[in-house]
Amino acid sequence: MKIAVLPGDGIGTEIIAEAVKVLRVLDLSFELETAPVGGAAYEAAGHPLPESTLALAKAADAVLFGAVGDWKYDKLERRLRPEQAILGLRKELGLFANFRPAICYEQLTHASSLKPELVAGLDILIIRELTGDIYFGQPRGRRTAVDGHFPGSEEAFDTMRYSRPEIERIAHVAFQAARKRNKKVTSVDKANVLETFQFWKDVVTEVHAQYPDVELEHMYVDNAAMQLVKAPKKFDVVVTGNMFGDILSDEAAMLTGSIGMLPSASLNAANQGLYEPSHGSAPDIAGKGIANPLATILSAAMMLKFSLNQPEAAARIEAAVQSVLAQGLRTADIWSEGTRKVSTVEMGDAVVAAIAAGTTMT
Numbered sequence: 001m002k003i004a005v006l007p008g009d010g011i012g013t014e015i016i017a018e019a020v021k022v023l024r025v026l027d028l029s030f031e032l033e034t035a036p037v038g039g040a041a042y043e044a045a046g047h048p049l050p051e052s053t054l055a056l057a058k059a060a061d062a063v064l065f066g067a068v069g070d071w072k073y074d075k076l077e078r079r080l081r082p083e084q085a086i087l088g089l090r091k092e093l094g095l096f097a098n099f100r101p102a103i104c105y106e107q108l109t110h111a112s113s114l115k116p117e118l119v120a121g122l123d124i125l126i127i128r129e130l131t132g133d134i135y136f137g138q139p140r141g142r143r144t145a146v147d148g149h150f151p152g153s154e155e156a157f158d159t160m161r162y163s164r165p166e167i168e169r170i171a172h173v174a175f176q177a178a179r180k181r182n183k184k185v186t187s188v189d190k191a192n193v194l195e196t197f198q199f200w201k202d203v204v205t206e207v208h209a210q211y212p213d214v215e216l217e218h219m220y221v222d223n224a225a226m227q228l229v230k231a232p233k234k235f236d237v238v239v240t241g242n243m244f245g246d247i248l249s250d251e252a253a254m255l256t257g258s259i260g261m262l263p264s265a266s267l268n269a270a271n272q273g274l275y276e277p278s279h280g281s282a283p284d285i286a287g288k289g290i291a292n293p294l295a296t297i298l299s300a301a302m303m304l305k306f307s308l309n310q311p312e313a314a315a316r317i318e319a320a321v322q323s324v325l326a327q328g329l330r331t332a333d334i335w336s337e338g339t340r341k342v343s344t345v346e347m348g349d350a351v352v353a354a355i356a357a358g359t360t361m362t
């Protein structure tokens with residue numbers, strides 16, 4: 001088993017170091033190989049996704065990814081910006097299915113910006129289509145408008161599009177995931193306005209015929225944004241396109257108290273996956289040793305489960321995370337009165353210790 005480790009920028013290096021520490025203590029036989037990505041790769045090799053990094057990712061059984069991006073690269077031409085690294089990896093590896101769970105840990109119920117009773121026990125799964133939609137649709141660019149409200153003026157445009165197979169495969173992923181959970185899928189669209197999403201809705205409805213045991217509901221994206229803060233526990237699996245999924249997954253993450261707790265997985269048809277925290281590179285707190293490594297540590301657990309066929313090892317990590325929370329250890333983002341504030345490294349050490357303690361108990 002080979003794991004490509006791509007720390008990236010900002011807090012990426014700090015949180016990945018903790019996840020790697022946790023993976024090593026599990027004593028499984030895998031090879032870890034690190035490569036630069038994002039702004040770090042631009043500095044080192046002149047490109048956010050160098051050929052060698054891409055080749056390593058393609059050859060690996062799984063990719064463990066930190067985060068990319070820094071304001072200092074905002075002025076670079078788009079193809080050289082750090083974000084192009086993650087977009088390029090998604091596209092080149094065909095990682096079309098993005099799993100973003102939003103789970104509210106019991107001990108963190110009070111860290112949510114919503115009332116505790118709205119989020120206690122929350123466990124929803126956002127499945128975001130990741131290689132299509134307006135993110136990748138062609139054509140896109142800038143030109144002189146020939147029509148519209150201001151013909152003759154400068155304009156910019158992107159293209160929202162989805163093909164039938166793209167919608168079908170993500171719909172299958174969602175229905176199959178729902179079968180293992182509470183058997184309900186909410187498909188989020190904007191069919192009342194956009195042709196792309198009327199088509200999305202039609203195709204999801206067709207695929208649903210193969211899953212009579214799963215309940216399907218359709219919801220407009222504006223209403224979904226509202227329902228997520230009104231009654232989030234009514235959702236089970238939410239499936240949606242790339243852009244709506246980007247927005248709704250950040251919203252859902254915040255319900256749980258901290259985006260610093262949430263892992264994510266992006267899978268292709270061969271179950272090869274890229275695993276990354278749901279949060280970004282947070283350049284404002286980079287280098288301070290205060291970032292929460294738990295989202296990345298939990299992403300490593302997802303990797304063990306989904307791509308490396310090591311569900312027991314994943315369960316040991318998850319139990320250890322529960323244990324450090326129960327011990328009252330908190331990084332700054334989830335700290336509250338009466339709990340103990342710890343650094344990134346201390347949190348990683350605590351997870352390692354909890355795994356070791358768990359091993360001796362069994």
Ligand code: IPM
Nearest residue numbers: 068069083084086087246280
């Ligand atoms: C995410 C991020 C990315 C996205 C950016 C960094 C390109 O926001 O993974 O959600 O928009 O998909």
Ligand code: MN
Nearest residue numbers: 246247249250
């Ligand atoms: Mn995002």
